[in-house]
Amino acid sequence: MKLQNTAKLIEQELKTVLSEDILQGEIVRPDHLMQAMRHGSLNGGKRLRPFLVLETAKSFNGSSVAALKVATALECIHCYSLVHDDLPAMDDDALRRGQPTVHIAFDEATAILAGDGLLTYAFDVLSADTTPLSAEKKIKLISSLTRASGLGGMVGGQALDLAAEKTAPDEAGILTLQQMKTGALIRYACEAGAKIGDADNFEHETMSNFGRIIGQAFQLADDLLDVTSDAKTMGKNTGKDADRGKATLVALHGADWARAKLVELAEEAKTLLHGMNRDTKILEETANFVIFRDR
């Protein structure tokens, strides 16, 4: 499956769940808020995390319906974090993918609530009867998602990132921050795919390590592109990190070091995949795409 196909599938699933007719709520779904949740999630993202869930689940013979539900829940978490990160009190961004951010298109209060709604909705999807997994598997997926996205994961990473603008962390600090802020959800995607399928303990551990490496490489590639690419190619402003005086590994060690490190991470990822007796061709291609992308 291609990344673009996953993106379409996920957009379709999000549209379905965030529609008046289908979304199950106790009483009423305020239309204005639901539109804001749609605006914050149906924005043409790359859907890399969902793709990793779907492809990993496939490698381990997991149900594709279940994988699509888990992928949608994970994307809700990713999207809510973008809606909240864009707020004036946080990164104060008015545009995302060329569209006004939620607090610009609606208002700040609605953006806060839309983020809260998407976050809550992720756990709705994971616990829903329509997600075809055993209660035991659902609980494991929910528990690990809370760990990946909460105080000890993404939310904590965002707090460290905001603090980093003042404190200038060292290399270990940068790695921790990035592992939490962006790495944790990417790693979760790979672990979740293994959990949905029939991965044994060794394979689950392998996919967890694969996810950690992909997460690290994703961020390093991002930081490198911020230095070496231009706004036209990227579809967003570049050089932002340097302008904000943001500490990145590229700022610390330079672009050549980063390129060499990416080659190293790609090798590590490949070796991990080859250590399992599974069809992981697409995961290998994905690793290369994440690591050597040009935008």
Added chain:
Amino acid sequence: MKLQNTAKLIEQELKTVLSEDILQGEIVRPDHLMQAMRHGSLNGGKRLRPFLVLETAKSFNGSSVAALKVATALECIHCYSLVHDDLPAMDDDALRRGQPTVHIAFDEATAILAGDGLLTYAFDVLSADTTPLSAEKKIKLISSLTRASGLGGMVGGQALDLAAEKTAPDEAGILTLQQMKTGALIRYACEAGAKIGDADNFEHETMSNFGRIIGQAFQLADDLLDVTSDAKTMGKNTGKDADRGKATLVALHGADWARAKLVELAEEAKTLLHGMNRDTKILEETANFVIFRDR
């Protein structure tokens, strides 16, 4: 058990889970953010929702350890909603229970993240191995909590409440808004207690109706006190609703109507409880406390 005892139990449980030594996270728990989450949750609240979970579970022979965990998760949801509601873009409150609100004591970005962290943490607690319930019960409790607190529940109710400052809803609109904004979590507390225990379908339905009535009465009593009490007794400013031109049933029908309606709701609640062959003495007292409280 007295309400004050529950408050102590819940504070203790929240302190334990929100402490560096015990909280389990993947990597690091940023101290600043954790302090903000503690500030937003360890604030001496009445803990009415947890009390309802504990007492309902007791009436249905549910595990008190499980009930305490579920009560803590529910209180995390309630507390996150207060942290976000207090934000400048929402109700813009600088004080809560005589203490600076989270965005005043810390900053706005930290308050947004602390709310996100508490929300996420609720589902962490519900899915944790240390919560002694079957995976099936946990999934039911998680699913119904997402419905009570998301777009079709509390978050949607807050969106309707913000809109109501401009649109002046009619009686049905006010009832819907209040059922979603405050009623849904109170109702959840009563349903959750029944789920933790051994309630049959009729009893579960009864507790759901009891919770709906208590939720409605809680809000009506609140609106009445806002008109009839004074700041000293309430520990917060009164007359706020009228100042904001907020539509309430008390504003529509007057204080005498509200007092009569509260007596009626107390009778309904009592009748429901008496329709079950369970020891519901404390739940009956609680209903009376909620309905006839003076602050």
